[in-house]
Amino acid sequence: MDTPLNIVIVGGGTAGWSAAAAIAGIVSRNVASVRLIESEEIGTVGVGEATLPHMKEFNDHIGVIEADMMQQANATFKLGIEFVDWGFKGSSYIHPFGVHGQPIGGARFHHQWVRATQSGHETNLQDYSYPIVASRAGKFDFPSKDQNQISSTYSYAYHFDAALYAGYLRRFAERRGAVRTEGKVTDVSLDGQSGDIASVTLESGEVVTADLFIDCTGFRALLIGETLGVAYQGWSKWLPCDRAVAVPCDRLPGKLLPYTRSTARAAGWQWRIPLQSRTGNGYVYASDFISDDEAASTLLSNLDGAAQSDPRFLKFRAGRRVASWQKNCVAIGLSSGFLEPLESTSIYLIQQAITTLLTLFPRKTVDPALRAEFNRRVDLEYDRVRDFLILHYYANARDDAELWRYCRSMEVPDSLLEKLEFFRSTGHIETYTAGLFTPASWLAVYVGQGVMPQRYDRQADKQPLEEMLGEIRKLRAQIAERVDRMPSHGVFVEDYCPSNDVPAAIAEAVE
Numbered sequence: 001m002d003t004p005l006n007i008v009i010v011g012g013g014t015a016g017w018s019a020a021a022a023i024a025g026i027v028s029r030n031v032a033s034v035r036l037i038e039s040e041e042i043g044t045v046g047v048g049e050a051t052l053p054h055m056k057e058f059n060d061h062i063g064v065i066e067a068d069m070m071q072q073a074n075a076t077f078k079l080g081i082e083f084v085d086w087g088f089k090g091s092s093y094i095h096p097f098g099v100h101g102q103p104i105g106g107a108r109f110h111h112q113w114v115r116a117t118q119s120g121h122e123t124n125l126q127d128y129s130y131p132i133v134a135s136r137a138g139k140f141d142f143p144s145k146d147q148n149q150i151s152s153t154y155s156y157a158y159h160f161d162a163a164l165y166a167g168y169l170r171r172f173a174e175r176r177g178a179v180r181t182e183g184k185v186t187d188v189s190l191d192g193q194s195g196d197i198a199s200v201t202l203e204s205g206e207v208v209t210a211d212l213f214i215d216c217t218g219f220r221a222l223l224i225g226e227t228l229g230v231a232y233q234g235w236s237k238w239l240p241c242d243r244a245v246a247v248p249c250d251r252l253p254g255k256l257l258p259y260t261r262s263t264a265r266a267a268g269w270q271w272r273i274p275l276q277s278r279t280g281n282g283y284v285y286a287s288d289f290i291s292d293d294e295a296a297s298t299l300l301s302n303l304d305g306a307a308q309s310d311p312r313f314l315k316f317r318a319g320r321r322v323a324s325w326q327k328n329c330v331a332i333g334l335s336s337g338f339l340e341p342l343e344s345t346s347i348y349l350i351q352q353a354i355t356t357l358l359t360l361f362p363r364k365t366v367d368p369a370l371r372a373e374f375n376r377r378v379d380l381e382y383d384r385v386r387d388f389l390i391l392h393y394y395a396n397a398r399d400d401a402e403l404w405r406y407c408r409s410m411e412v413p414d415s416l417l418e419k420l421e422f423f424r425s426t427g428h429i430e431t432y433t434a435g436l437f438t439p440a441s442w443l444a445v446y447v448g449q450g451v452m453p454q455r456y457d458r459q460a461d462k463q464p465l466e467e468m469l470g471e472i473r474k475l476r477a478q479i480a481e482r483v484d485r486m487p488s489h490g491v492f493v494e495d496y497c498p499s500n501d502v503p504a505a506i507a508e509a510v511e
């Protein structure tokens, strides 16, 4: 039998500690040991606070207790993302973590909805999504487990303090045997024959060897990029935003909203992430279209409460490594690639890569077939997210700023163009089994950005129009009535996972 695989993770941000927690939580110690090296002096990227529903699955899988994690990470629930001013100025839609309506008369709901609008009945698609109606009302409850109920048609994610979440995972991993070393890696040595990473040397002089290295060093990509020289494929021509400025602000007493907001601005977009104790904010922008000072001043003049610190600037380039697993080094997190946080996909990509690594877990000598399959799956995930993000920029009708005119006329990947044309001409949405996003997500963004199909599924016509209209009206009323009975998100959070960091004035005024 093989001796345990000796794994060294370099980097202790969300990526490093997610990897350590998952390996320590799931893999038996006679199969692998984990050591994580991180440098407090270098620190973490310090952003990354909005997530996708897959995180609940990841946490559940490795054994994280939800209420405990939420309480300690200042977390709130998230039912989707609101996009303000994206399709055109004055527009607003929510991309929910759930479907719109339920099949009616043998056809998918949205086909009936298109049929209703084409026959002159003005209806808003958003009114048929349970999580959207709940979001707008500031309500939250767990989804019903009864699949026949409309209140089962959604899932949820979290907003949290990234540093507190990483700290939570660190304690979790250490309790399960992961060993942490404080220190800066100053040198990396390669094996002369295989080209594998043989060891990393710390500033203290300690030399650390391993069978498998996981590069979680963030944008530095110390192992995969600097040492192994794996190239970075840039996607800036489609996703021109290359900077962000971030600042937390006070949370005002009042409703705690269960969704992230993304507001389109002249040269990018601004995020707003509601936590229990504060609100996270940032402006993601394209430096070709605005200066840093202007971006910061736009951000500061569009906060809900007083800024809690000076704005912090970050630089990045959209894209991914051409291979995330090279030799005996697996890059996870920002070292493997970056896609702007418009759809909160980075932590998803991290945890998905970890899950894939656990599925394709290597022996001491890495089988090239495992590596190739890992890279294929990771690449696919990135490419799918890329297309979805580009859609938000491409399908816009804004004429007020250069960035939006550029995006509307840029050439987009064929993989996106084909999906878009298919929807436009038939009303059908391409489905795939691996990778984000589901047809429900594509539908929300297509319609939200103003892309309307010319036709709908012919099967929808089986049902008489008046009968179908009656059913969709009934569905809308049923959703409104059920949401009305839900608890407010603020009250739910205070009951389920109250953080100790919430200022007294806000805790007392919970709505």
Ligand SMILES: Cc1cc2nc3c(=O)[nH]c(=O)nc-3n(C[C@H](O)[C@H](O)[C@H](O)COP(=O)(O)OP(=O)(O)OC[C@H]3O[C@@H](n4cnc5c(N)ncnc54)[C@H](O)[C@@H]3O)c2cc1C
Pocket: 010, 011, 012, 013, 014, 015, 016, 037, 038, 039, 040, 042, 043, 044, 045, 046, 047, 048, 049, 050, 051, 162, 183, 184, 185, 186, 216, 217, 218, 219, 220, 222, 244, 246, 282, 314, 316, 332, 333, 334, 335, 341, 344, 345, 346, 347, 348, 350
């Ligand atoms: C503006 C912005 C907003 C974002 N918002 C979201 C969001 O809302 N949702 C989402 O899912 N994601 C978001 N992300 C992405 C998210 O922040 C990252 O995916 C996540 O934090 C993981 O980062 P990381 O662990 O890869 O890197 P980092 O947090 O940068 O961690 C790197 C680690 O490596 C260590 N390190 C580096 N060099 C060395 C060395 N030489 N020796 C020892 N240790 C070293 C550092 O000390 C640190 O511990 C956002 C990113 C940006 C830039």
